Amino acid sequence: MNQTISTLDAFLAHAHELEREAVERYEDLAGQMEVHNKPELAELFRKMAAIEQQHVDKVEGLAGGEPRTLAPWDYQWQDPESPESIPVGQGHYRMNPYQALSLVLACEERAEAFFANVAENADDPAVRESALQFAAEEREHAELLKVWLARYPEPKAEWWQDLDDPVSQE
Amino acid sequence: MNKAEPLVSRYSHEDYKSTVKPIWCPGCGHFGVETSLFRALAYLELPPEQVAIISGIGCSSRIPAYTQCYGFHGVHGRAPAVATGLKLARPELTVIVTSGDGDAFSIGGNHFIHACRRNVDMTLLVMDNEVYGMTKGQPSPTSPADWDSKIAPGGTGFSPFASLAVALASGANFIARGFSGDPNGVARLLVEAIQHPGFSFVQVLSPCVTYRPEERFWKKTVHPSSVESTNDPAVAGHRLLSDDGFTTGVFYVGNRPCYSATVDTSNHDLRAIEEDLAL
Amino acid sequence: MNVPCSQTQATSIAIMGSGGAGAITTGSLLLEAAGQAGWYGLLTRSVGPQIRGGEALAMVRLAPTPVTGHGDRYDVLVALDWHNAGRFIAEIPLNDKSLIFADAEGGDPPSAILATGAHLIPLPFTDLADELPNARPNLLALGMLSELLGIPMDDTVQAVVRALSGKGLSVTHATDALAAGGQLATTFPDTQRLAPPSPRDTGTHWLVTGNQAAALGALRGGIRFAAVYPITPATDLSEWLALRLQKLGGHLIQAEDEIASMNMVLGASFGGIPSMTITSGPGLALMTETLGLAVAAEIPSVVVNVMRGGPSTGIPTKSEQSDLNIALYGLHGDAPHLVLAAQSVTDCLVTTQWAVQLSETLQCPAIVLSDQFMGQALTVCERPAPLPDGPPRRIAEVGAARYDRYALTEDGISPMAIPGALGGQYTADGLEHNAHGTPSSSAADHLLQLDKRRLKLEQYDYGKAWAEIDGEGETAVLTWGSTTAAVLEAAAQARTAGLAVKVIALRLLSPTRPEHMTLALQGIQRVLVVEQSHSAQFHHFLRAHYTLPDRVEVISRPGPLPIRPGEVLNHLLQEIDHE
Numbered sequence A: 001m002n003q004t005i006s007t008l009d010a011f012l013a014h015a016h017e018l019e020r021e022a023v024e025r026y027e028d029l030a031g032q033m034e035v036h037n038k039p040e041l042a043e044l045f046r047k048m049a050a051i052e053q054q055h056v057d058k059v060e061g062l063a064g065g066e067p068r069t070l071a072p073w074d075y076q077w078q079d080p081e082s083p084e085s086i087p088v089g090q091g092h093y094r095m096n097p098y099q100a101l102s103l104v105l106a107c108e109e110r111a112e113a114f115f116a117n118v119a120e121n122a123d124d125p126a127v128r129e130s131a132l133q134f135a136a137e138e139r140e141h142a143e144l145l146k147v148w149l150a151r152y153p154e155p156k157a158e159w160w161q162d163l164d165d166p167v168s169q170e
Numbered sequence B: 001m002n003k004a005e006p007l008v009s010r011y012s013h014e015d016y017k018s019t020v021k022p023i024w025c026p027g028c029g030h031f032g033v034e035t036s037l038f039r040a041l042a043y044l045e046l047p048p049e050q051v052a053i054i055s056g057i058g059c060s061s062r063i064p065a066y067t068q069c070y071g072f073h074g075v076h077g078r079a080p081a082v083a084t085g086l087k088l089a090r091p092e093l094t095v096i097v098t099s100g101d102g103d104a105f106s107i108g109g110n111h112f113i114h115a116c117r118r119n120v121d122m123t124l125l126v127m128d129n130e131v132y133g134m135t136k137g138q139p140s141p142t143s144p145a146d147w148d149s150k151i152a153p154g155g156t157g158f159s160p161f162a163s164l165a166v167a168l169a170s171g172a173n174f175i176a177r178g179f180s181g182d183p184n185g186v187a188r189l190l191v192e193a194i195q196h197p198g199f200s201f202v203q204v205l206s207p208c209v210t211y212r213p214e215e216r217f218w219k220k221t222v223h224p225s226s227v228e229s230t231n232d233p234a235v236a237g238h239r240l241l242s243d244d245g246f247t248t249g250v251f252y253v254g255n256r257p258c259y260s261a262t263v264d265t266s267n268h269d270l271r272a273i274e275e276d277l278a279l
Numbered sequence C: 001m002n003v004p005c006s007q008t009q010a011t012s013i014a015i016m017g018s019g020g021a022g023a024i025t026t027g028s029l030l031l032e033a034a035g036q037a038g039w040y041g042l043l044t045r046s047v048g049p050q051i052r053g054g055e056a057l058a059m060v061r062l063a064p065t066p067v068t069g070h071g072d073r074y075d076v077l078v079a080l081d082w083h084n085a086g087r088f089i090a091e092i093p094l095n096d097k098s099l100i101f102a103d104a105e106g107g108d109p110p111s112a113i114l115a116t117g118a119h120l121i122p123l124p125f126t127d128l129a130d131e132l133p134n135a136r137p138n139l140l141a142l143g144m145l146s147e148l149l150g151i152p153m154d155d156t157v158q159a160v161v162r163a164l165s166g167k168g169l170s171v172t173h174a175t176d177a178l179a180a181g182g183q184l185a186t187t188f189p190d191t192q193r194l195a196p197p198s199p200r201d202t203g204t205h206w207l208v209t210g211n212q213a214a215a216l217g218a219l220r221g222g223i224r225f226a227a228v229y230p231i232t233p234a235t236d237l238s239e240w241l242a243l244r245l246q247k248l249g250g251h252l253i254q255a256e257d258e259i260a261s262m263n264m265v266l267g268a269s270f271g272g273i274p275s276m277t278i279t280s281g282p283g284l285a286l287m288t289e290t291l292g293l294a295v296a297a298e299i300p301s302v303v304v305n306v307m308r309g310g311p312s313t314g315i316p317t318k319s320e321q322s323d324l325n326i327a328l329y330g331l332h333g334d335a336p337h338l339v340l341a342a343q344s345v346t347d348c349l350v351t352t353q354w355a356v357q358l359s360e361t362l363q364c365p366a367i368v369l370s371d372q373f374m375g376q377a378l379t380v381c382e383r384p385a386p387l388p389d390g391p392p393r394r395i396a397e398v399g400a401a402r403y404d405r406y407a408l409t410e411d412g413i414s415p416m417a418i419p420g421a422l423g424g425q426y427t428a429d430g431l432e433h434n435a436h437g438t439p440s441s442s443a444a445d446h447l448l449q450l451d452k453r454r455l456k457l458e459q460y461d462y463g464k465a466w467a468e469i470d471g472e473g474e475t476a477v478l479t480w481g482s483t484t485a486a487v488l489e490a491a492a493q494a495r496t497a498g499l500a501v502k503v504i505a506l507r508l509l510s511p512t513r514p515e516h517m518t519l520a521l522q523g524i525q526r527v528l529v530v531e532q533s534h535s536a537q538f539h540h541f542l543r544a545h546y547t548l549p550d551r552v553e554v555i556s557r558p559g560p561l562p563i564r565p566g567e568v569l570n571h572l573l574q575e576i577d578h579e
């Protein structure tokens, strides 16, 4: 799908929501990792949330305040969810930093693609310029993440296995 | 969705989320449903203290404590009854029942039918993962007949419960299906369901990644409805009964009469009533 | 309490007949007329299994003082006919002083009736009715009874006109039929005349059933929402309540089952509205899981359970005290809750109102045990005085500060926030939780909350109402519920016979009051436990929770036959003779 976001207002609204939802999802994941006793991953996701929060603030700076919000279903994302959010189904409690960072990297890449697509299809030069800037920034993040990722070993095959059974509750 | 522009909500996600962290398995579809619920409430600008989230028992039923709304985490299967009592007593509140396929259709099947029939203004949100998550993977009324499990080796041999068709036949006034992997789509269904008068039923396909890992692929299986919703039960019925169970969207938007009540506690004058008993 | 010390002046009348004969109507008109004229009285009924038109028996007891139970013997039996009368023989004890007035057209009396030695007087009710326009044999019987008992005919006419005016009966016809019936009685001796009533003001007395009284108690207590599922013998309570709630601005809803009823009650009460449900044994069994939730989540709620013969469908139309165990112990887990028992028709009002108050104050479910005998008994009684208001439900003042729904307080009661109040949001939870309400499976939180829920019930000052205590002596009779009437009457007779007897009738069954009981049992050498349960549930309850003297005797019989004063008296006196 080609993004046709024609005004700067609408663009900032999308950028804002994208970053805001990224914060929300990283916070959620951090919480999940805390509940599952993965402090290292919790910290990683919190850090990501903090970084994305800076982006939220930045968009607000550009927009001179909180941009108007659309109905959740009126944003023009390419997927069911906004590009910079790790999709709901992809968390796992046996996840290791390598996988977590891979998911984060995928987010950055999707975000970059989203902004690039907007830039490509924008008629308004202000939108194009802004979108290109955002895309560049996401690419930069992606590169940093690749370096970060290289520090961790790839997970073993069957990393998700757990010798203990799940627990029956209630 | 009648809402005045500009769309600046006074409320956001944080206003509805509590500090209690879900005990769900990371990856569980219920996380997506929780997100949808918050987005719908924020969109509707409902003050959290005016919303009551009522549930039964199950992974899905854990939602109330994860919200900043008034919550009620009761016993297994009975949430529609609790919600009915609350809504009749306090009609001004927005009442939402959050439930699972076992909770709503098995132990709570009778309450499900009668809640549809009474058509009291509330929304029932069932997170359907076709399994009992909380008790370790037993078949639920919506599991396929041949789904193999410890308790029913080789499958139960029972045909799955057609919850939307049952809701339609029982008198529900709004019937829709969504998928937890599409939180914004579900938010939209919830907004419509909450706004529509009477009993609204929203089934959300919500994968259980622990006991039904294959449900992760539902994201490939679900497909949006290609037709408009109808207010004709016969049309909706035909569509539901011939559906593959993976069509998302609104199936029925009715105008069946709703049941409502008011409860006033201010009158303490029993004289007329007592007079009836006088010799 | 509204209980007689002596019923030597009471007269008991039984009226029986098969389908369409109108035995129950005759009995209730007789009671109403007598009530109008200044007497007190009680009417209970027994019926065949037919849905409609089965044989029926009305048992009426009239006296110048309040009546709460039946006596040992019937003075008068009116048989409108004898069809299937054998069913009722065990319920109508007669002796050679009893008079039987039987319709001459009604067939032959069963030999068991004749064997009692009662004096049989055939009367031409049917023949006379045939001669009068619009008359029925039962109206003639009523006229006869009115004359025989000395109830002014005017009062009887009034009662008939009021009851039957809607059914096309003219005042003249009614008066004529009653007069013709009265005429029949002029030839009998005066032995059955009621002892004269004492004068009283008009409007001070009620004609009410126990179920109505319980409903009224609920309304007085502030109940404004009810959810119910029909079950005998509780349904007439729900039906009576429905319209009254509507008039007061409240609401009653018929749910899909008892589980739903109880859950609706919790929903409404969670919303801040005092709420109740009404049921009988099988329904109570279905509610027990949700009652556990009400305990854990601390939600005020009242269940009136009108007991019938059990287990299972049992004997739905007849009384028994056999739901005591399920009311006390039927909840899973350690679940302290309130169990109260009414002792008479009027006490159904008092006890239910008190139950509502306690439940609201203590944020705890309350089960009120009534039974078919009281619930469906119609009585002429003094209008019960309203109870003073109890402390209302403690509502949390919420705002910006953190709100802990299940905060540990000195008296165990934590203020409750009501949906709609900003800052009070919490989740009512059946999962064990911490003070805030967050689910917790920690041993410490479990113990703290268990202690809290017990403390609030135990610290509360229930005052004297926990039991009705009557008389002094070294012998005590311990009882509860509707058998209290027979026990009080027996105790009064025992005193006349020279045996000092103390009666302790428990109204508050849970929480238990060991200190109060110890005080009440001071100096007691001998205890007689009286209850209507085959397995002696009350006796075992007393043994488990109270210290009784060495000498304990028990009368524990199942229903449906009522325990009569004579049975208790005989036991009390016989055992003395053994010494």
Ligand SMILES: Cc1ncc(C[n+]2csc(CCOP(=O)(O)OP(=O)(O)O)c2C)c(N)n1
Binding pocket: A169, A170, B057, B058, B059, B060, B061, B076, B099, B100, B101, B102, B103, B104, B127, B129, B131, B132, B133, B134, B135, B140
């Ligand atoms: C009366 C009662 N019976 C059984 C249970 C055990 N139990 C808890 S949750 C559950 C099934 C829940 O399944 P579902 O509603 O599908 O929720 P999910 O966990 O899949 O979200 C069962 C059987 C219970 N808590 N209470």
Ligand code: SF4
Binding pocket: B023, B024, B025, B027, B028, B029, B030, B059, B060, B129, B133, B134, B207, B208, B209, B210, B211
């Ligand atoms: S068991 Fe299944 S339903 Fe329950 S939390 Fe885990 S994934 Fe979700």
Ligand SMILES: [Mg+2]
Binding pocket: B058, B100, B101, B102, B127, B128, B129, B130, B131, B132, B133, B140
């Ligand atoms: Mg399930």
